[in-house]
Structures are given as C-alpha cells and as structure tokens.
Amino acid sequence: MDFRYTPEQEALRKEFGDFFREEMRDCPPEMGASMESLFEIDVCWEFHKQLGKKLAAKGWIAMAWPKEYGGRDAPLIEQFIFNEVRGYHKAMGVDPIGVGMLAPTLLVSANDEQKREHLPVMARAERDWCQLWSEPNAGSDLACLTTRAVRDGDDYIVNGQKIWTSGAHRADWGFMLARTNPEEKRSRGLSFFLVDMKTPGITVKPLHSMAKGHMFNEVFLDDVRVPVRNRVGEENQGWVASQMTSNFERSMIDLFSHAKRGLEELVQFCKEAKWGGEPLAKNPIVRHKLAQLAIETEAGLAYSHSVVWNQLKGGIITAAPLAAAAKFLATELTQRLNYTGCEIMGLYGQVRESRWAPMMGKYQNYYQLVMGLNMGGGTSEIMRNLVASMGLGLPRSW
Ligand SMILES: Cc1cc2nc3c(=O)[nH]c(=O)nc-3n(C[C@H](O)[C@H](O)[C@H](O)COP(=O)(O)OP(=O)(O)OC[C@H]3O[C@@H](n4cnc5c(N)ncnc54)[C@H](O)[C@@H]3O)c2cc1C
Incomplete structure (x- = not known):
C-alpha cells in the first residue's frame, strides 16, 4: 500500500x-x-x-x-x-454519535424516506443524537437487553431503561435497540428505532463521572410512542443494523492523530520544565517513555491508514476485525499517553486548579477521563474477542 x-x-x-x-x-x-x-x-x-x-x-x-x-x-x-x-x-x-455512528448505518440500512428525513439535517449540523443501547444489565452482552417495544397500530409503545447514554441531555434524537420479540431472548428479537427525545414518557437523568463531569445519563422510557415508520429495517432484524453501526465506529484516525498532538505538547513541556536544575528532557527515564510513545503513535497512525485502505479495497465488513484492533490500539495508546503525562508531571501533576499545576492541571483531568475510553463503543476485551473470532477464525468463547 x-x-x-x-x-x-x-x-x-x-x-x-x-x-x-x-x-x-x-x-x-x-x-x-x-x-x-x-x-x-x-x-x-x-x-x-x-x-x-x-x-x-x-x-x-x-x-x-x-x-x-x-x-x-x-x-x-x-x-x-x-x-x-x-x-x-x-x-x-x-456530532460523534449521529454523524460518526448512526449516519453510516442509515446509509446502509434505512429506507429512502428515513435517509431524506435525517441525513441532510445531520450534514447541516442541525440535529444531535444519542445512542440508546446499553442497559443496567446489558453492556458487552447487549443482545440480552430487555427494553420492550410492543406494536400498537401505527406505533410501538416502548418501556424500559437505558444507561451510560452520552449526551442524552443535549440530544434531539436517539437511536435505540429494543426487544420486539419477547420469545427470542437474544439478538434475533431486537429492532432498531429512531426516537425523538422530546416524545412524552422520556426522562433523562444525569450520571456524573469520577472526573465530576456530566456526559453520561440514565434514560427512562415509560409508554413512549414511537411511530412504526421510525423503525430502521425489518422488525426483529435490528441487530444486523446495529452491527453496521459498531463497525463504522472504528477507523480511529482522529484518536491516533489526537494522541500525536498530545505527545508533541508533552515533549515540549519536557524540553521547558526543569527537575533538579536539568530539563526533564535530559532524564533518561522520561526520554525512553516519550520515545516509546512516539513509536506507538507512528505505528498507530500507519495502522489506521491500513484500516481505511482495507475498507476502500474490501469493504467495511471485511475490514471489521482490523477496525476492532484499531479501537483498542488507539484507546489504550491514549490511556498510556495520559498516564505517562501524569507520571512525568510528578506530584504537582495531581493538582487541578492551582498556579502550581503544570499545564494547567490538564493531565490529572485527562487521567480520569481516558479511563472509560476503552469501554465506550465496546470494551478492549470484546474488541480482542472480535479479532480472535473474525480475524483469526477462532471459535467464539461466549
Ligand atoms: C465513555 C463511555 C461512553 C459510553 N457511551 C454510551 C452511549 O452513548 N450509549 C450506550 O448505549 N452506551 C454507552 N456506553 C456504555 C458502553 O457501551 C458499555 O460500558 C460497554 O459496552 C460495557 O458494558 P458494561 O459497562 O455493562 O460492562 P460489562 O459488559 O459488564 O463488562 C465488565 C467487564 O467484563 C468484560 N467482559 C464482558 N464480556 C466479556 C467477554 N465475553 N469476554 C471477555 N471479557 C468480557 C468487559 O470487557 C469488562 O471489562 C459508554 C461507556 C463509556 C465508558
């Protein structure tokens, strides 16, 4: 290539x-x-x-x-x-959720009316989305979710609870997986819906993270009416569409590129800051850590290029195991970068709002924020499972 x-x-x-x-x-x-x-x-x-x-x-x-x-x-x-x-x-x-995750799914799985209703508004940055998938008892094992959608004339009536819904308090619409066939406990009984977040019966409650921010929410659905025309794909076939959403989420070039910039800032800090009268950049341990991160970042960027190259040549599905690998490589690299940044800052690196806090205390903040990176959108373990089963042809272990 x-x-x-x-x-x-x-x-x-x-x-x-x-x-x-x-x-x-x-x-x-x-x-x-x-x-x-x-x-x-x-x-x-x-x-x-x-x-x-x-x-x-x-x-x-x-x-x-x-x-x-x-x-x-x-x-x-x-x-x-x-x-x-x-x-x-x-x-x-x-919008990372609407444009990044939902739009490719709609392009593949939605009907023409749905595409015309939702895609142009997203392209104009006029509609924000949230992902209503995870539930208190369904995360990695999403197929066992229990939110129920029951057909009632031209609508479905939805009852259940979602959790960890990023940005639900800002979102205009949500895309949701709900169970339409209670006889079928796993993926075959699920349907994929587009839900206007202003619909009566939807309650959004904040969940604060350990970094004290408000990104996550719980979303409660009580007798929420969702028109049948907002179902994407056939009834009970929502899992297929949802897998498309997951595959598109993971070329990861933005995160590798983000890490490259973060590393450049850290290198600059080490050139300027002194420890024991010497620039940090002269400390052999610091130098080796930065060199290691630089190698991993460049390898990650090259890998990300190869993922998109494979997507161009072989299609999204063929590239799915490669994209799953990109997900854990990029998120784990970002974690290592920020943990190393915090280590290099030393004790003052743990201080937040103080003139003593190096780089305005952002590394201690990042340290807490990046913890969840390798969980959202599928954990590192699940990504490795995908590489093992789809990439290496090993039998499923779950
Ligand atoms: C930053 C962030 C943003 C998120 N945003 C959203 C959102 O907008 N919408 C939404 O619906 N959800 C969202 N989530 C939820 C996310 O999808 C789930 O946290 C994730 O799927 C894991 O589910 P869980 O938390 O229930 O953990 P569990 O599934 O209970 O997993 C617990 C641990 O067990 C491991 N594990 C589970 N199954 C296996 C297996 N088969 N093999 C090996 N290890 C396994 C996991 O890797 C993990 O380490 C977000 C999460 C985070 C952290």
Missing part, C-alpha cells in the same frame, strides 16, 4: 489544517480535550455548535455521503483526511 497522499489530497489537508488552526484560537479554555466538557459546559457546547455550522457551510461534515442526502460524493479517503486533521487540532464541530 502507498501511504502518500496525492498533491490534491495534500492541498485539501492543508486547507483543513489552516481552517482548524484559525478556528481553534477561539476555543473556550474550559473545553480541554474532553467530551465531558463538550456535553456539560454551555460555552463549550455553543462553540461546538457554531463550529459545526461553519463546517457544514463548507460541506465538510458529510463529504463521503451521496449528494442526494446532503453529502458531496467525495472519496472516503477525503473524509479520512478530514478526520485526521480535525483529531490533530482536537476540534469538535461534528
């Missing part, structure tokens, strides 16, 4: 970079690099929405989607380059 971009792609990359460099000057300092601040703090959310409008005006949110659904029919590689540059600049502006 050829890792080089064409001159046209390089020009596009520069255009994205120039745009984000300029726009991110106005990013509120509260944003940090955290999804929690995005969902919790009003100025961060407002900045994200404004940036989204600018990206939409440029036609960059949904470049690879068909024109008829708000896209530009651009090659997938251009969307990949956009995600790479956006990740490097730690920029928001794109």
